[in-house]
Amino acid sequence: MLNIGLDILIALFILGGALLALVAAYGVLRLPDVYTRNHAASKSATLGIMLLLFGTFLYFLEDGHFNSRLLLGIAFIFITSPVAGHLLSRAAYNSGVKLWEGSVQDDLENKEKLEQGK
Amino acid sequence: MKPNDVVLQTITTVAAFIIVLFSIQLFFAGHYNPGGGFIGGLLTSGAIVLLLLAFDIKTVSTIFPFDYKIMTAIGLLLSVGTGAGALLFDVPFLTHAYEYFHLPLLGEQSLHTAVIFDTGVYLVVIGITMTIIQTIGESE
Numbered sequence: 001m002l003n004i005g006l007d008i009l010i011a012l013f014i015l016g017g018a019l020l021a022l023v024a025a026y027g028v029l030r031l032p033d034v035y036t037r038n039h040a041a042s043k044s045a046t047l048g049i050m051l052l053l054f055g056t057f058l059y060f061l062e063d064g065h066f067n068s069r070l071l072l073g074i075a076f077i078f079i080t081s082p083v084a085g086h087l088l089s090r091a092a093y094n095s096g097v098k099l100w101e102g103s104v105q106d107d108l109e110n111k112e113k114l115e116q117g118k
Numbered sequence: 119m120k121p122n123d124v125v126l127q128t129i130t131t132v133a134a135f136i137i138v139l140f141s142i143q144l145f146f147a148g149h150y151n152p153g154g155g156f157i158g159g160l161l162t163s164g165a166i167v168l169l170l171l172a173f174d175i176k177t178v179s180t181i182f183p184f185d186y187k188i189m190t191a192i193g194l195l196l197s198v199g200t201g202a203g204a205l206l207f208d209v210p211f212l213t214h215a216y217e218y219f220h221l222p223l224l225g226e227q228s229l230h231t232a233v234i235f236d237t238g239v240y241l242v243v244i245g246i247t248m249t250i251i252q253t254i255g256e257s258e
Contacts (some may be wrong), residue, residue, distance in 0.1 A: 069140075078137055083129045 006062055013055030020048030024047050033100040034092045042085025049081075123172065130172035137165040145240055146233075155236035158241030166244075167251060186248040195242030200234045248256060 027040025057070040099106060141161035148154030167176050172188040216230040 072136065072140065076133070079129060080133055083125055086125055 001017045003062065008053050010058045010062070012049050013058065017051030017053075017055060020051065020073065024048060031101070034097050035089055036084050038089050038092075042082055042088075044080070046077060046081040049077050061096065099104045127172045132169055134165045134169055137168065138162060147238065148236060149230065149232070156243055159240040160247065162240075163244045163251075164249060165249035169255065170251070170255065171231070174234055175176030175252065186245040188245075190245030190249065193208050193243075193245060194240040195238070196241065197238030200238070203231070203254050 021044070024041050024043075024045040027044065028037050031037045031040055053070050053074050054074075055068060060067045062069070093108065140208035141164075142156045144161060145158030146153075148158070166178065166182060169181065200214075201212040203210055204215075207213075207215075208217060213237070214231045216228050216232075218226060218228050221227050
């Protein structure tokens with residue numbers, strides 16, 4: 001229990017994860033349209049939760065308790081959360097949500113016309 | 119235009135395995151840890167619902183060719199059967215018994231008849247959840 005270095009490492013992981021979750025919430029509030037908000041939410045919230053879970057895993061490991069569910073949770077969040085972000089963005093685009101007016105390029109704009117031309 | 123779901127379908131094939139494994143772990147851990155038949159069954163049917171979201175209803179019914187109503191009936195039969203089995207040994211209904219066995223590979227384990235009761239709960243939960251969801255999904 002007197003392992004100060006490991007305790008500081010655990011605190012850094014947990015505080016870093018909480019900070020990233022706060023950054024994600026701030027990004028969702030501040031950014032202009034659904035795509036940039038989704039970008040903020042899916043990336044930094046994923047990394048934040050993974051850091052939190054890893055900090056928790058190290059905390060229990062210090063007491064001699066190897067919790068494999070937390071490792072499985074890290075892997076699961078890592079593979080599923082970006083896919084959820086992808087599906088949300090795609091559903092928003094397909095239902096016709098407009099891009100932010102400062103956007104310069106929309107490569108999918110003429111997609112249906114191109115597919116009909118083939 | 120046919121939608122292209124390749125990202126969702128690829129991740130679903132990986133994630134469904136993890137979910138089913140976790141649900142089986144929850145089911146068997148139920149005696150000594152949080153878990154058991156109810157939450158294990160719900161999580162298994164959650165995995166099947168994820169497959170239903172990624173693929174269509176026909177593909178999933180070829181992967182799992184079960185009639186979920188019969189699965190519910192088998193589950194109820196298992197639960198009542200373990201309860202009624204206690205009457206054969208001249209003890210009250212639903213009395214459970216356990217014994218320590220030395221199994222190959224697994225070593226000293228205690229086997230409890232409550233597991234069979236829990237299997238019944240597990241099958242009933244899967245059966246009812248999937249019946250509800252498939253009935254709603256198929257109606258136009």
